[in-house]
Amino acid sequence: MPASKAALKSAERWALPASQARSRATRARLISAAEAVFAKKGFAGARLSDIAAEAGCSVGAVYFRFKDKDALFFAIIESFVEEARLGLAAMLAGAGPKTREDILRLFVNAAARNFHRHKGLFRAIVERCIEHPHAVKTMMTFRDELAAALEKAVGSGAKAPSLPIRVMTQMIYGFMVTGVLNRQAPTNFGDAQTMDELANACIAYLNAALP
Numbered sequence: 001m002p003a004s005k006a007a008l009k010s011a012e013r014w015a016l017p018a019s020q021a022r023s024r025a026t027r028a029r030l031i032s033a034a035e036a037v038f039a040k041k042g043f044a045g046a047r048l049s050d051i052a053a054e055a056g057c058s059v060g061a062v063y064f065r066f067k068d069k070d071a072l073f074f075a076i077i078e079s080f081v082e083e084a085r086l087g088l089a090a091m092l093a094g095a096g097p098k099t100r101e102d103i104l105r106l107f108v109n110a111a112a113r114n115f116h117r118h119k120g121l122f123r124a125i126v127e128r129c130i131e132h133p134h135a136v137k138t139m140m141t142f143r144d145e146l147a148a149a150l151e152k153a154v155g156s157g158a159k160a161p162s163l164p165i166r167v168m169t170q171m172i173y174g175f176m177v178t179g180v181l182n183r184q185a186p187t188n189f190g191d192a193q194t195m196d197e198l199a200n201a202c203i204a205y206l207n208a209a210l211p
Contacts, residue, residue: 039120
């Protein structure tokens, strides 16, 4: 799925400057191709030649726009995080008032769709996070942003994410990450009943922990 303009903008700091429309289009195509290759082969298994072939350009075109494989990978992470950030904002700003239960069900299902759509990429991100502090920091910062947005949305009155919100956010993402990394896990992102059970557990926990 092509990244939005906002997501591509957030990835620019990892790329060399591109002033012409054609160069920007090539950069966007490389980011899309790189996500597909990283998702299929993982970070270690992906080669810049694979990414260039997927994008329909030369390896020289990759190096012309990105310093190395790390820079391209971090551009993808930044792009993904921005897409998810915009998606969360749109979900929380949707029409009509929402109860705490509504918000949590929306959040769980949005997270499931996101993990399902980017399952291979998440696996590559986790692989790279083990070794690289910037990847860890980016994903943990995003997790904290999600917790803060949920804290505000459920209206608990806290200025910063409370412990129950942080625990619940970790419950959701721990469940999803286990499904990404372990093929034998009971996680099925496409199964409505499984997602309902996860949402039910989160709702019950928060109802007991928050006023």
